[in-house]
Amino acid sequence: xxxxxxxxxxxxxxxxxxxxxxxxxxRAEIRESLIRFIEFxxxxxxxxRVVCVxxxxxxxxxxxxxxRYIDNFSSGSRGAASTEYFVKAGYAVIFLxxxxxxxxxxxxxxxxxxxxxxxxxxxxxxxxxxxxxEVVKGAIRDxxxxxxxxxxxxxxxxxxFEYLQMLQMIAIxxxxxxxxxxxxxxxxxxxxYVPWKSMAEHKIQSGSGPLDMRLMQVPKMISVLRKxxxxxAFCISFKLETDPKILVDKASMALKxxxxxxxxxxxxxxxxxxxxVVTSNGNISVRRDKSQASTDVENPLVELLVGRHSAYIxxxxx
Amino acid sequence: xxxxxxxxxxxxxxxxxxxxxxxxxxRAEIRESLIRFIEFxxxxxxxxRVVCVxxxxxxxxxxxxxxRYIDNFSSGSRGAASTEYFVKAGYAVIFLxxxxxxxxxxxxxxxxxxxxxxxxxxxxxxxxxxxxxEVVKGAIRDxxxxxxxxxxxxxxxxxxFEYLQMLQMIAIxxxxxxxxxxxxxxxxxxxxYVPWKSMAEHKIQSGSGPLDMRLMQVPKMISVLRKxxxxxAFCISFKLETDPKILVDKASMALKxxxxxxxxxxxxxxxxxxxxVVTSNGNISVRRDKSQASTDVENPLVELLVGRHSAYIxxxxx
Numbered sequence: 001x002x003x004x005x006x007x008x009x010x011x012x013x014x015x016x017x018x019x020x021x022x023x024x025x026x027r028a029e030i031r032e033s034l035i036r037f038i039e040f041x042x043x044x045x046x047x048x049r050v051v052c053v054x055x056x057x058x059x060x061x062x063x064x065x066x067x068r069y070i071d072n073f074s075s076g077s078r079g080a081a082s083t084e085y086f087v088k089a090g091y092a093v094i095f096l097x098x099x100x101x102x103x104x105x106x107x108x109x110x111x112x113x114x115x116x117x118x119x120x121x122x123x124x125x126x127x128x129x130x131x132x133x134e135v136v137k138g139a140i141r142d143x144x145x146x147x148x149x150x151x152x153x154x155x156x157x158x159x160x161f162e163y164l165q166m167l168q169m170i171a172i173x174x175x176x177x178x179x180x181x182x183x184x185x186x187x188x189x190x191x192x193y194v195p196w197k198s199m200a201e202h203k204i205q206s207g208s209g210p211l212d213m214r215l216m217q218v219p220k221m222i223s224v225l226r227k228x229x230x231x232x233a234f235c236i237s238f239k240l241e242t243d244p245k246i247l248v249d250k251a252s253m254a255l256k257x258x259x260x261x262x263x264x265x266x267x268x269x270x271x272x273x274x275x276x277v278v279t280s281n282g283n284i285s286v287r288r289d290k291s292q293a294s295t296d297v298e299n300p301l302v303e304l305l306v307g308r309h310s311a312y313i314x315x316x317x318x
Numbered sequence: 319x320x321x322x323x324x325x326x327x328x329x330x331x332x333x334x335x336x337x338x339x340x341x342x343x344x345r346a347e348i349r350e351s352l353i354r355f356i357e358f359x360x361x362x363x364x365x366x367r368v369v370c371v372x373x374x375x376x377x378x379x380x381x382x383x384x385x386r387y388i389d390n391f392s393s394g395s396r397g398a399a400s401t402e403y404f405v406k407a408g409y410a411v412i413f414l415x416x417x418x419x420x421x422x423x424x425x426x427x428x429x430x431x432x433x434x435x436x437x438x439x440x441x442x443x444x445x446x447x448x449x450x451x452e453v454v455k456g457a458i459r460d461x462x463x464x465x466x467x468x469x470x471x472x473x474x475x476x477x478x479f480e481y482l483q484m485l486q487m488i489a490i491x492x493x494x495x496x497x498x499x500x501x502x503x504x505x506x507x508x509x510x511y512v513p514w515k516s517m518a519e520h521k522i523q524s525g526s527g528p529l530d531m532r533l534m535q536v537p538k539m540i541s542v543l544r545k546x547x548x549x550x551a552f553c554i555s556f557k558l559e560t561d562p563k564i565l566v567d568k569a570s571m572a573l574k575x576x577x578x579x580x581x582x583x584x585x586x587x588x589x590x591x592x593x594x595v596v597t598s599n600g601n602i603s604v605r606r607d608k609s610q611a612s613t614d615v616e617n618p619l620v621e622l623l624v625g626r627h628s629a630y631i632x633x634x635x636x
Binding site for chain 2: 063067070072073100106111112115117124128133136139140141188191209212214215216217240241242243268
């Protein structure tokens with residue numbers, strides 16, 4: 001990439017981001033589990049579709065020995081719910097998630113399930129409280145089935161540096177799947193960061209008035225993903241805004257700028273009830289079916305995107 | 319307070335912090351559960367000692383409809399472990415903790431205990447995996463005993479605004495306990511914040527170069543706690559630094575400045591093995607007993623502080 005026309009990011013910005021990143025721990029183990037997972041799902045009769053779902057917010061350390069960091073709000077429930085529907089639709093899912101964020105099959109559980117759902121009987125056995133029995137049973141059973149069946153690979157991250165290095169590894173290893181690969185980039189990725197080398201080594205000292213900080217923009221890696229890492233993959237990005245007036249415009253701009261196949265536009269306050277899927281063929285409003293208490297907006301959203309992905313694969317084959 | 323000599327904080331800074339804070343949700347419920355808890359623990363034969371343990375990091379929102387925030391690193395394991403030892407020593411504990419941080423009695427569990435410790439049998443029963451049986455049983459039993467026995471009240475916070483408003487409520491309601499009250503302020507409290515009224519309403523837009531931010535200092539509320547909220551309480555604060563060269567000096571300065579009874583000084587890299595308790599009578603190094611695999615530094619630390627608290631109560635009575 002050498003274009004500087006605004007549609008692509010200069011190579012040097014991306015290079016400098018990765019050069020400045022602290023090296024990923026467990027790189028070899030992650031790569032190996034990825035290769036195994038993709039291998040397994042390519043051997044099944046026909047190629048199984050593989051989707052990488054990213055979920056939760058990334059952090060930006062403000063100090064090398066990190067005490068303070070900037071975080072992006074995201075519970076991860078969008079990614080966790082969507083993962084369940086993708087597995088149901090027959091996809092193998094690589095779930096790249098923020099440590100501690102919402103997990104697939106666990107959305108109906110209370111915050112602290114172990115302490116709230118279980119009790120120790122007089123005979124010193126552990127039993128699940130009657131009131132939580134079905135939810136807990138379902139969560140353990142479905143999660144176990146997805147993981148042991150080879151349909152779900154979970155990879156955790158915390159910082160923006162970990163996230164982007166892992167996304168690069170995943171994308172490069174999914175390249176061979178061609179149009180059968182999909183990216184569903186629901187994670188809330190930091191827009192600004194402090195380059196590792198210009199970061200304070202020690203905790204920033206308080207005590208002398210206000211603190212002024214200068215944060216650099218994180219290069220938007222979606223362009224590189226589209227052009228280099230996995231150019232044939234079906235690619236969905238997300239746009240979150242709090243101001244509904246600018247939401248669809250920003251999503252349409254992202255669609256063109258990053259050349260993705262759809263942008264899911266969501267507003268902070270209404271995102272659990274409605275999203276707008278912005279495509280080059282027009283915008284589709286997707287709503288939760290409010291007549292049924294247990295449904296969520298991710299159900300029709302994933303259904304719509306799976307249909308689009310099918311059409312995309314068909315187009316690519318002809 | 320009207321002193322501006324550096325030892326106390328001007329009233330207007332504190333007033334302006336609380337005025338600028340968004341109002342606490344569930345204020346009435348929190349106050350009621352506090353009053354009930356302290357009432358219950360004052361009725362037992364003799365007055366039971368009550369300690370407020372704060373734990374985990376506070377967040378600083380950067381936008382009113384919060385997408386981004388600054389967070390302080392803290393797993394909360396210091397506070398969770400100490401809570402267990404205080405309960406064991408006969409204290410009633412008000413555990414003021416960051417949502418999602420480490421919980422008392424759960425330290426030995428894996429990150430995702432429900433998914434990792436349990437399985438569903440062929441007969442569709444849930445059972446704990448043999449390998450985790452003892453840890454899980456212990457966690458559920460001990461946690462349940464502490465809460466139902468009225469020895470543990472858990473109150474969650476997320477933002478610096480929630481934390482300081484709740485700390486104020488707790489301290490004021492503990493005032494009546496006189497020297498039997500203790501504060502063990504292990505939470506990692508933000509030093510800098512953006513006043514609510516000067517905060518952007520909507521998500522800060524990226525796309526136009528670097529982001530410059532100005533953060534204001536959070537007024538140090540320990541002084542007010544000591545002088546007004548609960549002046550007779552035994553008060554321990556914590557100092558975390560990454561640079562060992564400045565650690566003890568900073569802790570000694572905090573001891574004098576905030577007039578607390580001890581400052582626990584810990585360095586980021588070694589904090590699980592050693593802390594230094596800084597008091598006006600000298601500094602005591604407290605180390606984990608490495609000959610026993612299962613011990614932690616909080617065990618001797620809490621033991622030491624309980625002894626000091628006993629002496630303090632005795633002194634106050636005479």
